[in-house]
Amino acid sequence: MKYLVVGLTAALAALSSSAALAEGESIAVFTKNLTNPYFQAVRVGTETAAKKLGVNVIQYVPTKPDSIPEQLSQVEDVIVKKPNAIVFIPVDYKALVPAVEKINAAKIPVTNITDRSAAGDFVAFVGADDYSIGLAVGKRLLDAMGGKGNVIILEGVKGSLTSTNRVRGFNDALKEYPNVKLLASQPGNFQRLNALQVVENLMQSFPQIDGVLAANDPMAVGAIEALEAANRKALVVGINGSKEAVDLIKSGKLLASGDFNGFIQGCIGTEIAVRNLRKQSTPKEVMLKPIVVDKTNYAPYEVPVEQRTCPTLEQVLAN
Amino acid sequence: MSTTALPAQIARVPGVAIALIALCIVFVLTSPGFATSPNIANVLTQSTILLLLALPMTLIIMTEGLDLSIGAVLTFASIILAITAVSTGSLALAFAAALAVGLCFGFLNGALIAVFDIPPFITTLGTLGIAQGLSLVVTDGQSVVGIPRSIETIYSGTAAGIPLPIILAALAYAVTHALLYHTRFGAYVFALGGNREALKVAGISVRGMLIRVYVFGGLMAGFAALLMTARLNSAHPTAGIGMEFDAIAAVAVGGTSFERGNGWLLGTLLGVITVGVLRNGLNLLAIPSSVQVACVGGLVIAALFIDGLRGEQ
Amino acid sequence: MSILTSETLSSRFTLSGNVMQTLYRVLAVALLCVALTALSDVFLTANNILNVLRQTALLFLMASGLTLVILTAGLDLSIGANVALSGCLAASVIKITGSPLLGIATGVGCGFIIGLANGVLVTALRIPSFIATYGMMWVLTGITYYYMAGETIHGFPPGFRQLGSGHLFGIPVPVYFMVLFLMIGVLFAQRTTWGQQIYAIGANPIAARLSGVPVERRLVLVYAVSGAMAGLASLIILARINSAQGDIGEELTLPAIAAVLVGGTSLFGGSGTVAGTLIGALLLTLVLNGMNLLQINSSWQPLATGIIILLAVWIDIRTRRIGE
Numbered sequence: 001m002k003y004l005v006v007g008l009t010a011a012l013a014a015l016s017s018s019a020a021l022a023e024g025e026s027i028a029v030f031t032k033n034l035t036n037p038y039f040q041a042v043r044v045g046t047e048t049a050a051k052k053l054g055v056n057v058i059q060y061v062p063t064k065p066d067s068i069p070e071q072l073s074q075v076e077d078v079i080v081k082k083p084n085a086i087v088f089i090p091v092d093y094k095a096l097v098p099a100v101e102k103i104n105a106a107k108i109p110v111t112n113i114t115d116r117s118a119a120g121d122f123v124a125f126v127g128a129d130d131y132s133i134g135l136a137v138g139k140r141l142l143d144a145m146g147g148k149g150n151v152i153i154l155e156g157v158k159g160s161l162t163s164t165n166r167v168r169g170f171n172d173a174l175k176e177y178p179n180v181k182l183l184a185s186q187p188g189n190f191q192r193l194n195a196l197q198v199v200e201n202l203m204q205s206f207p208q209i210d211g212v213l214a215a216n217d218p219m220a221v222g223a224i225e226a227l228e229a230a231n232r233k234a235l236v237v238g239i240n241g242s243k244e245a246v247d248l249i250k251s252g253k254l255l256a257s258g259d260f261n262g263f264i265q266g267c268i269g270t271e272i273a274v275r276n277l278r279k280q281s282t283p284k285e286v287m288l289k290p291i292v293v294d295k296t297n298y299a300p301y302e303v304p305v306e307q308r309t310c311p312t313l314e315q316v317l318a319n
Numbered sequence: 320m321s322t323t324a325l326p327a328q329i330a331r332v333p334g335v336a337i338a339l340i341a342l343c344i345v346f347v348l349t350s351p352g353f354a355t356s357p358n359i360a361n362v363l364t365q366s367t368i369l370l371l372l373a374l375p376m377t378l379i380i381m382t383e384g385l386d387l388s389i390g391a392v393l394t395f396a397s398i399i400l401a402i403t404a405v406s407t408g409s410l411a412l413a414f415a416a417a418l419a420v421g422l423c424f425g426f427l428n429g430a431l432i433a434v435f436d437i438p439p440f441i442t443t444l445g446t447l448g449i450a451q452g453l454s455l456v457v458t459d460g461q462s463v464v465g466i467p468r469s470i471e472t473i474y475s476g477t478a479a480g481i482p483l484p485i486i487l488a489a490l491a492y493a494v495t496h497a498l499l500y501h502t503r504f505g506a507y508v509f510a511l512g513g514n515r516e517a518l519k520v521a522g523i524s525v526r527g528m529l530i531r532v533y534v535f536g537g538l539m540a541g542f543a544a545l546l547m548t549a550r551l552n553s554a555h556p557t558a559g560i561g562m563e564f565d566a567i568a569a570v571a572v573g574g575t576s577f578e579r580g581n582g583w584l585l586g587t588l589l590g591v592i593t594v595g596v597l598r599n600g601l602n603l604l605a606i607p608s609s610v611q612v613a614c615v616g617g618l619v620i621a622a623l624f625i626d627g628l629r630g631e632q
Numbered sequence: 633m634s635i636l637t638s639e640t641l642s643s644r645f646t647l648s649g650n651v652m653q654t655l656y657r658v659l660a661v662a663l664l665c666v667a668l669t670a671l672s673d674v675f676l677t678a679n680n681i682l683n684v685l686r687q688t689a690l691l692f693l694m695a696s697g698l699t700l701v702i703l704t705a706g707l708d709l710s711i712g713a714n715v716a717l718s719g720c721l722a723a724s725v726i727k728i729t730g731s732p733l734l735g736i737a738t739g740v741g742c743g744f745i746i747g748l749a750n751g752v753l754v755t756a757l758r759i760p761s762f763i764a765t766y767g768m769m770w771v772l773t774g775i776t777y778y779y780m781a782g783e784t785i786h787g788f789p790p791g792f793r794q795l796g797s798g799h800l801f802g803i804p805v806p807v808y809f810m811v812l813f814l815m816i817g818v819l820f821a822q823r824t825t826w827g828q829q830i831y832a833i834g835a836n837p838i839a840a841r842l843s844g845v846p847v848e849r850r851l852v853l854v855y856a857v858s859g860a861m862a863g864l865a866s867l868i869i870l871a872r873i874n875s876a877q878g879d880i881g882e883e884l885t886l887p888a889i890a891a892v893l894v895g896g897t898s899l900f901g902g903s904g905t906v907a908g909t910l911i912g913a914l915l916l917t918l919v920l921n922g923m924n925l926l927q928i929n930s931s932w933q934p935l936a937t938g939i940i941i942l943l944a945v946w947i948d949i950r951t952r953r954i955g956e
Contacts, residue, residue, distance in 0.1 A: 004337075004341045005341050005344050005345055008341060008342070008345045009345045009348055009349055012345060012349050012604055012606070034608055034609055034612075034777040034782055034878060035777070035780075035782065035877055035878040035879040036782070037782055037783055037784050037877075039782060040781065040782025040783060043782070058605040059605075059607070059608070060602070060605075060608070061608035062608070063598075063608055063611050063612040063615065063774075064560070064561055065879065066557065067557075067560070067561075068551065068555055068557065068558050069368070069547070069550070069551075069558060072550065072551070073361075073365045073598065073599075073602075074602055076361050076365065077358070077361060077599055077602040077603060078602070080352045080355065080357055080358045080361060080603070081352050081603060092462060092555055094461075094462035094464050094553050094555075095462050095551045095553050095555045095558070097552065097553070098471065098550065098551060098552045118464070157460070158455070158459060158460025158461075158930075158931065159458070159459065159460025159461040159462070159556070160460075184927065186930065187930055192873045192875060192877070193869065193872070193873050193880070196872065196873055197687065197924075198924070200683050201683065201921065201924035201925065202924075203679070204674045204677060204679055204680040204683065204925060205672075205674050205925060205927075218784075218875075218877075221786075221873070221874070221875065222873060225797065225872065225873055225874055228797070229797040229872075230679070244784060244786045244787075244875065247786070247787065431942065431946075435946055435949065436949050437942065437945050437946055437949060438898075438899050438900070438945070440893075440899050441893050441899070441941060441942070441945045442942065444886070444889070444890065444893070444938070444941055445938040445939065445941040445942035445945075446938065446942075447938060448934045448935060448936075448937045448938020448939070448941065449934075449935055449938040449939065451934040451935075451938075452931065452932060452933070452934040452935025452936070452938060453935065455931035455932075455934065456929070456931045456932060456935065459931065460931070564709075564766060567762070567763075567766075568763065568766055568767075571760065571762070571763045572763075576760075577760050577762065607778070608777070609774050609775075609776075609777035609778035609781075610774060610778060611774070612770055612773050612774030612777055613770065613771045613773075613774025613775055613778070614774070615770045615774075616766075616767040616768060616769065616770025616771035616772075616773075616774065617767070617770075617771060618767075619763060619766060619767035619770070620753065620757075620759065620763075620764065620767035620768070620771070623757075623759040623760070623763055623764070623767075624757050624759065627757055627758045627759060
């Protein structure tokens with residue numbers, strides 16, 4: 001028993017020493033899961049900004065991906081530790097409102113990024129307008145199709161705000177191209193294999209598919225794989241601006257990807273949190289402009305997130 | 320008759336208690352915030368919902384059964400609770416609705432297992448799909464919001480300084496304890512696990528007993544739904560995912576065996592708290608999440624390994 | 633053969649019982665196909681049938697090794713997490729060395745080792761398989777998440793990709809694997825001593841041990857096989873989606889278990905067949921395929937799967953009673 005305790009203590013001390021830096025403010029960052037590269041980009045963004053600004057960030061991610069009760073528990077645990085500030089992505093924008101209220105009650109300043117929480121007091125919201133991205137990317141695809149043909153939409157996770165808004169953007173883009181027919185709109189759960197199987201099945205019912213509007217890059221990749229395997233061609237667009245998407249844009253298999261930049265959101269979210277702590281002025285909202293990444297402008301997106309530098313708040317606001 | 324089980328259990332003070340004490344010592348030493356009263360209150364409060372599921376699970380496992388659907392039933396009950404609360408404004412009615420959902424699924428489970436002879440694993444796997452499906456279809460993936468805010472006090476309120484959920488969970492524990500160790504029902508539950516023949520000889524309907532055990536599970540899921548909905552102030556179709564496995568693990572870590580109808584309720588309580596302490600301590604120490612995931616598995620294996628060492632065979 | 637005569641007799645009886653069960657299931661599949669053909673005019677097209685077969689193949693590969701485990705009255709909850717770790721490691725190896733063969737060896741090897749670990753937990757440490765594999769699932773997932781650090785590995789050589797998305801004489805490659813392992817599985821289970829011993833262990837472990845069956849070694853074997861098959865399945869997934877991520881395979885654990893159970897293998901051990909598992913996998917895949925073709929809201933899918941599982945097993949139990 002003695003050995004057990006000593007052994008565990010040593011192991012924990014070793015593991016946590018990396019997080020136990022003493023200087024600088026401490027900021028707790030909450031993201032949804034460990035598997036979606038988007039959130040990894042957010043985390044890298046927060047850490048890059050933290051190094052630049054001389055603060056510590058500690059990452060909190062539910063062990064069960066997207067678990068609402070777990071994120072709630074993590075918030076409660078973190079409040080006990082009283083970090084100087086919190087940067088928060090709610091697993092669900094409605095269900096985590098009680099958590100935000102607890103943070104508010106504990107008087108810890110909190111910045112909301114990516115998914116706009118349904119309620120709560122925030123220092124600021126940093127996000128990208130999913131709707132505008134969906135609209136821009138959708139228009140790019142429909143344009144490239146010459147304004148006619150058949151498309152399918154791959155939605156994300158049912159009920160997720162991101163998915164709902166992006167799909168709304170797609171649909172509004174479709175309204176501007178009346179000669180394009182929407183064959184089906186199905187959820188792919190933002191996942192590759194899911195989307196692949198959905199497209200495989202849709203290809204059975206629809207012999208002619210000219211375009212695929214995917215609400216994120218992994219699903220776009222899944223669609224491309226399905227099409228290739230069946231020897232069919234279609235123009236595909238996704239959203240995320242991920243490295244994989246850039247590789248596919250270079251090789252011509254993916255038409256374009258909407259830049260939904262987790263890295264920058266992480267950077268700016270942290271910067272705003274720190275500025276707020278240091279009593280500097282901060283905007284109430286930062287909405288990143290929708291950028292469509294394609295063959296003409298993909299270069300900056302090729303750089304892996306770990307090697308990128310954070311843009312400053314001024315740079316982002318100036319855009 | 321029920322007390323014959325106890326002496327054997329005390330010799331098993333084992334795995335879970337050792338794990339719990341070891342973890343507490345380690346966390347007290349390494350994390351200043353751990354042993355504070357707000358944090359302890361947190362850990363206990365966070366464990367209440369799982370405890371409500373693990374208590375009936377103990378009984379079910381004692382009857383050599385399993386309830387894989389309890390997490391999904393919790394979720395669906397919380398959704399029905401939320402919808403009822405939003406449309407009628409009455410929390411009492413909503414709670415009754417949640418209990419009714421639990422009752423129905425519990426009865427369904429019990430009937431399929433007892434009357435149709437479908438093994439519990441398969442039955443509850445099937446009803447898990449049904450409950451999950453209903454949750455998704457009814458909500459279309461969205462949270463249900465707009466519940467009267469008074470519901471929040473059930474989770475965040477206190478009585479005499481003790482958080483309400485802890486009081487409610489303690490109540491549930493006391494009731495289950497009394498049921499298991501001091502009533503004939505409890506004696507029959509022990510018999511269901513180790514000695515069904517005795518029941519038949521005594522003229523007690525095995526089917527009826529099995530159904531009652533699963534109905535108990537369903538009702539507790541409905542009760543837990545109240546706490547869950549109060550905690551979230553909303554209902555979400557993914558809220559309870561995976562909790563059935565957590566409950567089963569807590570029961571197993573606590574020393575209840577899958578095979579012989581041995582049940583130890585206190586062990587379940589310790590099991591639930593141990594898992595809660597582990598997660599809380601790791602969070603406080605800011606241990607990377609991926610390592611936390613592995614630790615949970617390690618805890619489960621370690622607890623049962625220690626049990627095995629102490630020798631049961 | 634060192635198996636008691638009574639054991640041999642009972643396994644023969646189980647065989648004929650199994651044949652009846654398999655026939656009922658084939659009937660169910662046929663009925664389902666007829667219904668779907670009537671409801672959807674694209675169901676019976678070559679493309680769709682190949683699709684169904686390809687999706688079934690993946691599920692079957694996961695479930696085939698698992699069948700052996702369940703035959704011994706055990707369970708392996710870690711197969712999904714096994715797929716994730718084996719797949720991610722294999723993906724790394726392919727990227728670093730450029731060699732698909734090394735990647736394949738890594739994937740299957742890693743799966744096998746994980747299976748061995750499960751076997752050791754169950755036999756030497758005497759931890760019930762439900763809990764042992766549940767704990768292992770968490771440990772594997774943690775390791776995978778740590779290793780992948782939220783990134784994806786993508787872009788495999790075309791030669792490797794043939795494994796998942798290639799065709800041979802018009803039939804998807806995974807289907808060949810399915811047939812191959814079906815034959816291996818059936819031969820192993822029904823025609824080798826080891827296979828018979830596995831049935832014996834499930835039916836009555838004490839009697840098996842008394843009649844000289846090396847129970848521990850066979851148990852370790854079945855978990856190792858289950859793990860290796862998960863490793864193989866991970867390679868097929870990698871080849872199909874051309875990438876690896878920390879959570880691949882997660883969603884396949886319960887469907888694989890369902891396929892085994894719907895296929896007629898009993899959780900109590902001692903009865904069931906690998907062929908049954910194939911039919912179970914086929915049934916489940918057909919239901920989902922049908923729902924997709926009929927454009928039924930995907931929210932209904934868990935509901936449908938749950939009902940199918942209950943129906944299949946219930947019919948089984950009824951017919952078993954009639955058979956007796």
